[in-house]
Amino acid sequence: MHSFASRLAKSAARHNKLLPVALMAGSSGIASTNRNVATRYASDQVAASTKESLTMLQRYEKHLQASPVKTKMVTGSILWGLGDLVAQVVPQMVTEEDDTSASSSSSSTRIKNSVAEPWKYDAMRTARAVFFGFALHAPLSHLHFNFLEYMTVRLGVTGAFQVPIFKAVMEQFVYWSWVSNALYHGAMGAMQGMGSDEIYQKLKDVLWETQKAQWVFWIPVQLLNFRFVPVRHQLNVVLCTSVVWTALLSAWYPPEVEDAKKEEKD
Secondary structure: OOHHHHHHHOOOOHHHHHHHHHHHHHHHHHHHHHHHHHHHHHHHHHHHHHHHHHHHHHHHHHHHHOOOOHHHHHHHHHHHHHHHHHHHHHHHHHHHHHHOOOOOOOHHHHHHHOOOOOOOOOOHHHHHEEEEEEHHHHHHHHHHHHHHHHHHHHOOOOOOOHHHHHHHHHHHHHOHHHHHHHHHHHHHHHHHHOOHHHHHHHHHHHHHHHHHHHHHHHHHHHOOOOOOOOHHHHHHHHHHHHEEEEEEHHHOOOOHHHHHHHHHHO
């Protein structure tokens, strides 16, 4: 009887020693489980976000393959409109900063003179840019990039550097830059109500200056574009970059400047 009681006491003592260890192990396991659940939740959120982004890109790619011209027309209208919006807002912000400054440069004076006081957003001006991007620039650019690819293959131009250089030279110096810039100034003039003689005079006044700016801005962009981007996406690169280019064109040749010239002639 005494031996049984002794064994029972020893068993209870061992149980009391193991109980805290078991409790610690249990709490550690629960904490580890919670951390795993949190990690899995965060991973699932990142995966869902990535999947959503990929889905948007895949949708765009699907539309681009099914209706390339229509898709580029919609994209062009949005980005050309955005470029004109930037061109209207940014010069006004610069003007407001110049008004509070003691000194002003000639460039800031030029921007200031091109913005009417008090400033008002010109929705019709943006509408003209949207129409130009939708109806003229995007579909013609689609033909242009496919024609460049056709000419490259037809003439047997190959090589990682030869192809971009050939396409850039053809685009910038042979035909496209002249056509696109003349089309821009001509279409904007026509939508502003100018006659054929006025549009011709406008082209004489601004086309050469636009061409020089075009070569500085677009040749580096297009060399990279032709080198690394598939043909079906090259116009998208141009449209995205055109937000900056459209802003520059709109700021350099705003409707207010043309109206002032007409008043001086009258």
